[in-house]
Each structure stands twice: as structure tokens, then as C-alpha cells.
Amino acid sequence: MKNNISFYILVCISLLCNAQSYDFKTIVDLDATDIISQGNTGTCWSFSTSSFLESEIIRLTGKHIDLSEMYIVRNTYPKKAWNYVMRQGKAQFSEGGLAHDAINSVKLYGLVPNTTFKAVMDEKGRFNHSKLIDTLKTTLDQFIKAPKQYKSTWQQDVNTILDLQIGENINSFTYNGISYSPMSFLEMTKINPDDYISVTSFLHQPFYSTFILNIPDNFSNGSFYNVPLDDLVNIVNNALKKGFTVELDCDVSEKTFSAKHGLAIIPIDGQDQLQALTTVTPEKAITQKFRQEEFENYNTTDDHLMHITGFLKDQNGTIYYKVKNSWGKNSDRIGNNGYVYMSEAYFRLKTISIMVHKDAFFKHLKE
Template identity: 70%
Template sequence: MKNSISIIILIFISIISYSQSYEFETVIDIETTNVISQGKTGTCWSFSTSSFLESEIIRITGKKIDLSEMYIVRNTYPKKAWNYIMRQGKAQFSEGGLAHDVINSVKDFGLAPNTAYSGLEANKSRHNHSEMIAVLKGLLDVYIDNSGRQLSPKWKEVTESILDIYLGKNITTFNYDGVSYTPKSFLEMTKINPKDYVSITSFSHKPYNTTFILNIPDNFSNGSFINVKLDDLVAITNKALKSGYTVELDCDVSEKTFSSKHGLAVIPNDENSKLDALIKVLPEKSITQALRQQEFENYNTTDDHLMHITGMLKDQNGTTYYKVKNSWGKNSNRIANNGYIYMSESYFRLKTISIMVHKDIVPKSLLNLN
């Protein structure tokens, strides 16, 4: 009888603990810059990775610098256009990109502060690239359609002109804090070394502990990723945060249980409890490598959005969450947690496409793979 009563009490306690409103305790909170909005653009890849680099600059130098996301975008679009033209339109040409596109731009063109290159049209305070991308793609399609005669060499010049009109002419020198810089000398001042950053993923259709080109639409530059087991992906992320390094994140945000309004991302065990899971603690699904692979191959997990992990939290049951800096702004009744998402480890395990971290966090055995 006593055993039966004990079991009932344990079940009751379990039910109570999983039906409370969320209470979070900060475990790790790494310094970063302010949450800002990417506006009406698909440039989360530049905003999030620029934020990641801003935190790296703070970690390395102690300096807090607002980098220009649009300087990176301005120098990446010609590469996208080249890829689209050379593949004769048989490739994606869109606003999307990945973290390594930022690193490639930094390596080739350096960095600039937002004060030197805002990328905003005159008298505008919010980015909107809808017209620009339509004009660019339309132009490139015209050149491709006419390439049966011979591809006009003017396409590069015209593409640059359109980017100049919508984003502003590229820059070669600027002043910052009373010092004259070029983008390359500014990069040197920040102490960022593009060679220090690696992209890591976890999928079972390729051998673990090898590198491969991840076949997702936004990987127009054919970036290579280190492939590790799911537990290792989590371990590398946790090691980075515990060591004072932030993490760049590419993930799927199409789930109903990813909510900027609630500032939360979870994977409830009960499919019928998705809305409830945003307002009260519920048991979450156990995520296996097989389930993760299944969701990727059936298109339920896609590379929707890039964000920046800057810390860790736990709820009242001790469940781990990642503090994820978003780029949808923070001053809105539709955005909670000042623009941050508290992402459960279950959500991270299932919906992460890839991460980017400093190479010092990665096991040395993974850094010299072919």
C-alpha cells in the first residue's frame, strides 16, 4: 500500500512540474551587441554572423563595434550573380546565404562599421530589399535568355550599378574613431582571422568525422561542413558557450513551437500540445539521429533562418535552453525576451542545420580532414 501511495505521489509531482509557466534561470550570458532588425530582407545570414563576429571582437579585444551587415551583403551579391549567370539560371538566386558567405566576404573584402556603410537608401531607416532582388534577378534572367547569341560582358557593370543604387557605392576608405581605415586595415584592427572559423553539421547520409558540401538551397558558394554525430554537435556547442565563445546557428524556424511572440522554441512530446507548450512546461520529445535525419530528408527541417547563440538557461525542471539572439527587432508586442529566443536542447537537436564556431573549440582531429 505504501509503495502504491509513493508511486501516486511521484506521478502527481511529475504532472505538476510539467504544467507550470516557464521560469528561467540564466546559466551563461556572453556579452554581445544590441538586438537589431534585418527589416524586410532575407539577410539574416549577414545580421546573425555579423553579430557573432561582434561578440568575437569583444572577446578578443574588448572593443564593442557595430559592424556593417550591408557592406558584407554588398560584396556578396556579385558572387551570387556570377554563380547564377555561369550556371545559366539553373541555380537559386535569392536573398539567402550562410555563415561562411560572411566569412568569405570578410576574407576577400575586409570589414566596415555601420557608420561607414549603412546600406540604407536616403531618408530610410529600415532595410527593404524586395524591389532590389526583383530587379537584379530580372536583369540576370534577361542576360541569360540572350546568351544564345553571346553573353554580354556588361552584365557585371550593370549588376554593380544596381547595387550602388539600392545599397550605396562600395567603400575603399573611411574614418572610425578619428582614424582612417581601409576595410582590410579595419579587419586587422578587430583581430578577426577568417581562417579561425569552421562550420559543423550532423547528418547520417554522409560519414561522420569527414567534410562534405551540404546540399541546401542557400549554399550557393558550395561551402564545406564538418560532419559529426548529433551528441558531438551538442557537446561542441556547449563547450563553446562554457568557454566564453558564442555560436552561430543555422536552423529551421517553421515549427509552430518556434515563437518570437513567446520568445520560445520547444519540441513537445505530444503533437497535440504545441500551443500549450508555448505557455507552460510540457515533456519534450527525445531526439535521435534517425529522427533528425528523417525530418531533414522529408523537408520538415530546412535552412530557414540564421541566428546567434549567446548563452544558456535552464527552466525550473533543469532542462537546458540556449539563449538565441534573433534579428527581428525587439520593440514589438509580437516579440518577447527583448528579441531573444529561448531554444530548448530538444529543438536544437532536431532543427539545427549547422553551427559555426571558433576552431579552438573544435577537437583537433576534426580540423585537418580532407
Template identity: 85%
Template sequence: MKNNILCYILVCISLVSNAQSYEFKTIIDLDATEVISQGNTGTCWSFSTSSFLESEIMRLTGKHIDLSEMYTVRNTYPKKAWNYVMRQGKAQFSEGGLAHDVINSVSQHGLVPDTAFKAVLDEKGSFNHSKLIDTLKITLNQFIKAPKQYKSTWQQDVTNILDIQVGENISNFNYDGISYTPMSFLKMTKINPDDYISITSFTHQPFYTNFILNIPDNFSNGSFYNVPLDDMVSIVNNALEKGFTVELDCDVSEKTFSAKYGLAIIPNDGQDYLQALTSISTEKTITQTLRQEEFENYNTTDDHLMHITGLLKDQNGTTYYKVKNSWGKNSKRVGNDGYIYMSVAYFKLKSISIMVHKDALNKHFKRWLLD
């Protein structure tokens, strides 16, 4: 018995002594704006894609422009409401959205700087949409239930609600002493909405084709190009190497996705997740089959959108993506200044899709994606 206890103690000492804290070396670090918080809203899709476009503006023009996330939100909700009404309430109506919803809004409504759009804030100076969806749904459901008895127009009522809870829309503004409309401001940024491509990797549709990804937040029926998993990883790596950042939609429900530690990993089965977040652990090998299984059993869902801005390696040579989050950075609950260091294993298993500029693609990818 004493020998068994001694052996156990020695094993524990060996494990502790062999544990290595993470040490990261930056390999690629591309321009991005400051990490901010989306507050009490479900609008990560606008915050992350706006950040992505801000980096694109830096790349294209050298200008550092803080875009208004809420201007895009304000112009996307009427489309959500239309979809809900036209489907007679038989559709999801929530705060969620995807990167292409921002691109669609940019194409139709342009861009404005954060200083131009007077977004509604709560008493703490934060975004707070905790009552927005319920308020909108009450109005929309009243119309759907009895359209002939509805006394006003639901479109105008939606506009009034959005004006009060998100902010009033704008048609012109001044920026750096110049008068703009949202569309002329878009032209100044050199952003072309047609240049951006959404890419995913799932086996229930043929590779090297595009299809509508049936996930709840794809209310606008956005199309995605489907590629093998290794190709999707290659596209991200190639984009970063060429100076292009990448928009990311992924699942963040894993215990080993931690804003506190600023880390996202997929340790092997049986490993303690807290230990894995503080000490380097071996990760699970991710296959296309496992990725598909996790998607089809709902272990991987489109929880959250973020912005990949760089590449790092730990002391063992494992590669991680530097991922800009939108949960703020001035908090004890947020590590790495609001960034997540995401292992390639986590990306391969838990990503839903990416968005990149078409010029970030290698020639052989462009050939079948853009033909």
C-alpha cells in the first residue's frame, strides 16, 4: 500500500514538473483596430465583420477608420423582419447574423464612421439590446396574426422601434471636414462588396461547389463555397501570409474556448480542461469526418463571429491563429487583451465558415471559386 502511494506521488510530481506554461511567439500580426465590446447584444456578426472591413480599409488605403457597427445593425433588422413576416412567423427571428449580412448591408446602404451614427447606449454607456427582439416580435406577430385588422404599417412600426432602441438612420454626415453620404463614404474606403467570398467545409454537399448553408442565422440564404478542410486551412494561412485578415464564424461553446485565458484548444479526450488551458497539452487529431459528425450532432453550431488578424506559435511549434474578439479587453475575465489564441485543431473542428478577399486566394483556388 505504501509503495502504491509513493508511486502515485512520484507520478504527480513528474506531471507537475513536466507541465509547460504556454509561451507564444508572434509570426504574423496584421493591422487591426482596437478591441471593443459588443455589450449586451447578439451582434458579433456586425462587430467582427466591421473589424474585418476596418483592416481591409487599412490595407487598401492606409486609413484607420472606426466604422459604425450599429449602422449596419440598424439596416439589417428590417430585412430580418421582412423575412419573418413573409414566412408568416415560421422563421427564426433573433439578433444573430452572418458576415455576408454585413456585406449585403454595405452593398445597399454603404458605410459610415462610428462618429457619424448616434447609436443608442444604456445608462452605463454600453450597447444593450436585451429588449429589442421581444419588442419587435410583438409587433410582427400582431401583424402576422391579423394583418387585415392591423391599424398601421408594420414596416413603419419596425422603423420607429429601431430608431428608439438602436439609433436613427442617417443620409449624410461630415468626416474630416468633408461631406459624405454612406455610399460616397464607401467609395472613399475602396471597399468593393463584390470582392468578398464566404467559404466553408462540409461533406453533405459536393466540394468545389457553392451551396446555401442551412444554419439558423443564415436568414438571408447566403451562399458558401465548399472546400475540403485542409484547403480551408490553407486558404487562411495563405491569406495571412499575403497580408489579408480573415473573418471567422465558429462555435465557442467548448470548455476549452476561454476568454479568460485567451485560448481555444481541443485537447485529447480525458485531459483536464483547466490544466489544458494553463499548460501545453497534446491535441486531438481533427479529421473531416469528425468535423462533420460534430456539426450534424449540434456540438458545433454558429455561436459567434470573430476576426483572424495573425499567426502565432508556442514553444513546441504548434500554430495558433490570433483572433480578435468583441467582448472587450479591460476586464479580469478577458485575457490576451481581448484576443483569442486559437489552435489550428480548434479551428478545424469548430469553425463554421470564413470570409476572405478574393485576392487572398492562390491561383488554383481562384480558378474554381471564381469561374
């Protein structure tokens, strides 16, 4: 018994001695605007896509422009409301959305800088939409229940609510001494909404084809290009190496996705998850089949959208994506200056989709 105890102690000492804290080396680090917080809202889809477009503007023009996320949100809610009413309330109505919803808004309503759209904030100076959905849904349900008895038009009532809780729309403004409309401002940024492609990787649809991804937040029935998992990873790596950042939709419900530690990993079974966030830990090998199983059993859902701006390697050569989050920075709950270093294993398992400029694709995928 004493020999067994001694052996166990030696094994523990050996493991502790071999434990390595993470040591990252930056490989690619592309230009991005400063991190801001989405506050008490479910509008990560607008914050992340706006950040993605801000990096695209830097790439295309060299200009650093802080875009208004709430202008995009303000112009997307009427589309959500229309979908809900026309489906007679038999559809999800929530704060959630996807990257292509922001792109659709940009195509129809242009862009405006953050300084010109007067977004509504609470007394703490943050975005707070805690009552927005309930207020909107109550109005829409009243119309759906008795449309002939509804005293005004639901569209007008929705716009009034949005004006009060998000901000009033604008048609013209001045930026750096020049007068713009939202569409002329879009033209100045060189952003072409038709240049951006949503890509995913699932087995229930044929590869190298497009399909409507049936997830709850895809209220606008956006299409996704379906590729094998290795291609999805290679598209991201190729894009970053060529100077293109990447929009990301993924699941962040895992205990090993930690904003506090600024890390997202998939340790092998049996590993101490808390310890894995501070010391280098072996990760699972993620297959296409396992990825599909986790999606179909709801372990992987479209929780959150973020923005990939580069990648790093740890001391063992493992790739981690530098992911810009929208939960703020420099607080007790947010580490790594608001960024999350996401391992390739986590990306392979938990990514729902990406969005990237068409020029970042491999030639054979473009064709």
C-alpha cells in the first residue's frame, strides 16, 4: 500500500512539473477596431458583423470608421416583425440574428458612422433591450389575434417602439465635413454587400452546394455554402493569411469557452476543465461525424457571433484563432482585453458558420 501511495505521489508531482502555462506566438494579426460591449442586448450578430465590415473598410480604403451597430439593428427589426406577422405568430421572434441579416440591412439601408446615429442608452450608458422584445411581441400578437379590430397599423406602432427604445432612423448626416446619405456613405466605404458569402459544414446536405440552414435565428432564410470540415478550416486559414478577417457564428455554451480566461478549447474526456483553461491540455480530435452528432443533439447551437482577426500558436504548435468578442474588456469577468483565443479543435466542433469575402476563397471553391 505504501508503495502504491508513493507511486501516486510521484505521478502527481510529475504531472505538475510538466504542466505548462499557455505561451502564445502571434502568426497573423489583422487590423480591427476597438472592442465595445453589446450591453444587455442579444445583438451580437450586428456587433460582430459591424466589426467585420470595419476591418473590411480598413482593408479596402485604409480608413478606420466606427460603424453604428444600432442603425443596422433598427433597420432589421421591421423585417423580423414582418416575418412574424406573415407567419401569423408561428415563427421565432427574438433578438437573435445572423451575419447575413446585417449584410441584408447594409444592402437595403446603407451604413452610418456611430457618431451620427443617436442610439438609446440606459442611465448607465449602455445598450439595454431587456424590454424591447416583450413590447414588440405584445403589439404584434394583438394584431395577429384580431387584425380587423386593430385600431392603427402595426407597422407604425413597431416603428414608434423602435424609435423610443433603439433610436430614430436618419436619412442624411455630415461626417468629416462631408454630407452623406446612408447609401452614399456605403459607397464611400467600398463595401459591396454582394461580395460576402456564408459558409458552413454539415452532413445532412450535399457538399459544394447551397442550402437554407435550419436554425432558429435564420428567420430570413439565408443560404449557406456547404463544404467539408477540412475545407472550412482551410478557408479561414487562407483568408487570414491573405489579409481577410472572418465573421464567425458558433456555440459558446461549453464550460471551456471562457471570456474570463480569454480561451476556448475542447479537452479530451476526463481532463480537468478548469485546469485546462490555465495549462496546456491535450484536445479531442474532431471528426465531421462527431461534429454532426453534436449539432443534431443540440449540444452545438448558434449561440453567439464574433469576429476572427488573426491566429496564434502555442508552444506546442497548436493553432488558436484570435476572436474579437463584444462583451467589453478590462473587467473582472473579461480577460485577454476582450479577445478569445479559440483552438482549432473548438472551431471545428462548435462553429455553425462563417462569412468571408469571396476573394478569400480558394480558386476551385470559387468556381
